[in-house]
Amino acid sequence: MSTDTKERIMEAARLTVQDLGYSGLSFRELAKDVGIKSASIHYYFATKGELGSAITSRYTSHFAQYFEELLTQGQDLKTCMARYTDVFANTLRNGNRMCLAGILSAERNELPDDVRSEVVKWGEMNERWIARVLMLDARAKPDETARRARAIFAAVSGAQLIAHSRGDVSVFEEIISAYRVSGLLP
Amino acid sequence: MSTDTKERIMEAARLTVQDLGYSGLSFRELAKDVGIKSASIHYYFATKGELGSAITSRYTSHFAQYFEELLTQGQDLKTCMARYTDVFANTLRNGNRMCLAGILSAERNELPDDVRSEVVKWGEMNERWIARVLMLDARAKPDETARRARAIFAAVSGAQLIAHSRGDVSVFEEIISAYRVSGLLP
DNA sequence: CAACACCTATCTATCGTCAGGTAAAAACTG
DNA sequence: CAGTTTTTACCTGACGATAGATAGGTGTTG
Numbered sequence: 322m323s324t325d326t327k328e329r330i331m332e333a334a335r336l337t338v339q340d341l342g343y344s345g346l347s348f349r350e351l352a353k354d355v356g357i358k359s360a361s362i363h364y365y366f367a368t369k370g371e372l373g374s375a376i377t378s379r380y381t382s383h384f385a386q387y388f389e390e391l392l393t394q395g396q397d398l399k400t401c402m403a404r405y406t407d408v409f410a411n412t413l414r415n416g417n418r419m420c421l422a423g424i425l426s427a428e429r430n431e432l433p434d435d436v437r438s439e440v441v442k443w444g445e446m447n448e449r450w451i452a453r454v455l456m457l458d459a460r461a462k463p464d465e466t467a468r469r470a471r472a473i474f475a476a477v478s479g480a481q482l483i484a485h486s487r488g489d490v491s492v493f494e495e496i497i498s499a500y501r502v503s504g505l506l507p
Numbered sequence: 508m509s510t511d512t513k514e515r516i517m518e519a520a521r522l523t524v525q526d527l528g529y530s531g532l533s534f535r536e537l538a539k540d541v542g543i544k545s546a547s548i549h550y551y552f553a554t555k556g557e558l559g560s561a562i563t564s565r566y567t568s569h570f571a572q573y574f575e576e577l578l579t580q581g582q583d584l585k586t587c588m589a590r591y592t593d594v595f596a597n598t599l600r601n602g603n604r605m606c607l608a609g610i611l612s613a614e615r616n617e618l619p620d621d622v623r624s625e626v627v628k629w630g631e632m633n634e635r636w637i638a639r640v641l642m643l644d645a646r647a648k649p650d651e652t653a654r655r656a657r658a659i660f661a662a663v664s665g666a667q668l669i670a671h672s673r674g675d676v677s678v679f680e681e682i683i684s685a686y687r688v689s690g691l692l693p
Numbered sequence: 694c695a696a697c698a699c700c701t702a703t704c705t706a707t708c709g710t711c712a713g714g715t716a717a718a719a720a721c722t723g
Numbered sequence: 724c725a726g727t728t729t730t731t732a733c734c735t736g737a738c739g740a741t742a743g744a745t746a747g748g749t750g751t752t753g
Binding site for chain 1 (some may be wrong): 526527528530532603605608609610611612613614615616617625627630651654655657658660661662663664665666667668669671672673674678681682684685686688689690691
């Protein structure tokens with residue numbers, strides 16, 4: 322018995338959206354990737370929105386778990402943030418792909434409501450986690466931390482967007498190091 | 508004689524792309540906006556790529572001129588950067604639209620080559636101008652300025668992306684002010 | 694009369710979606 | 724345990740809508 326078909330659909334769909342966006346995801350192409358017929362996708366996901374929402378929710382859960390592990394392993398502040406930006410860098414390295422929620426953010430105005438809200442959840446999860454990481458520094462002021470966390474999330478997302486537009490991961494790395502020099506990133 | 512049709516096509520196309528992206532731009536809908544038939548658009552722009560490239564090039568020229576004026580008017584560093592971020596904020600205020608090149612950046616992997624290169628030109632223009640602005644500070648180190656300019660450009664683009672995904676301009680403003688606190692923005 | 698600024702009508706391709714079919718596996722019944 | 728029914732996991736084939744593009748026509752303007 323091969324890997325669950327539903328899993329394979331979600332995996333292929335995620336990779337396509339990260340590459341071509343939600344609008345670039347077609348049931349027929351997706352079916353070819355998976356090796357089934359397009360109608361069969363509807364057996365698992367009634368609508369495209371349902372599929373989009375499912376892969377985004379899964380994406381958030383996956384990284385929430387990975388980020389959580391970094392903290393439970395007792396990694397320090399700088400290491401946590403380095404691993405964090407690595408996630409975005411590695412996405413670019415994999416076929417110049419974007420963060421799933423990043424590319425969906427740009428497409429926001431043409432997304433179904435349920436996909437939209439999953440994109441927001443990704444952002445909230447990222448901001449919460451970064452805030453916790455920032456609090457590893459005993460000198461951090463709790464009332465400024467949330468704002469700074471959101472700024473870091475936005476800045477890293479922007480670095481990925483610009484590097485993606487150039488098709489060059491080294492642009493991402495350069496921007497991240499400039500964030501460190503400026504003091505935005507620890 | 509009403510405003511030049513070609514201008515009206517470009518204006519409407521730009522607004523649609525800033526709203527729905529390049530993939531969300533259709534000749535038929537665009538024709539309706541302008542009040543002509545879709546085939547007539549091909550009279551002015553042979554292909555969709557040609558239209559996309561034209562509006563992006565024009566977008567860059569337009570803001571290059573505006574930014575240039577800020578400098579020739581002798582505005583100081585802080586004012587220049589405030590006017591700069593205002594451009595992105597106002598775009599969001601206008602129907603939660605994104606910077607034209609920002610939304611095209613996300614769609615990069617499915618853009619025609621000529622549109623792609625116009626997106627890169629937008630970035631280069633922004634980075635060059637920000638670098639000049641940073642040099643208004645006599646203490647600025649020339650060899651670090653280019654890197655910092657790129658970081659600012661990316662960070663502001665990211666702030667817009669995240670605010671756009673939330674559909675809330677105040678998110679943009681909050682992030683920008685956090686950039687100032689951190690020292691990334693002057 | 695020619696250049697211009699459109700138009701009608703149509704082509705091929707692709708889109709998400711759906712009705713309905715099928716073969717095999719699983720569950721239920723006597 | 725055999726026989727029957729139901730569910731699972733797909734499939735074929737098609738629907739109407741929409742996409743960019745194009746050939747060729749029409750009316751206006753200089």
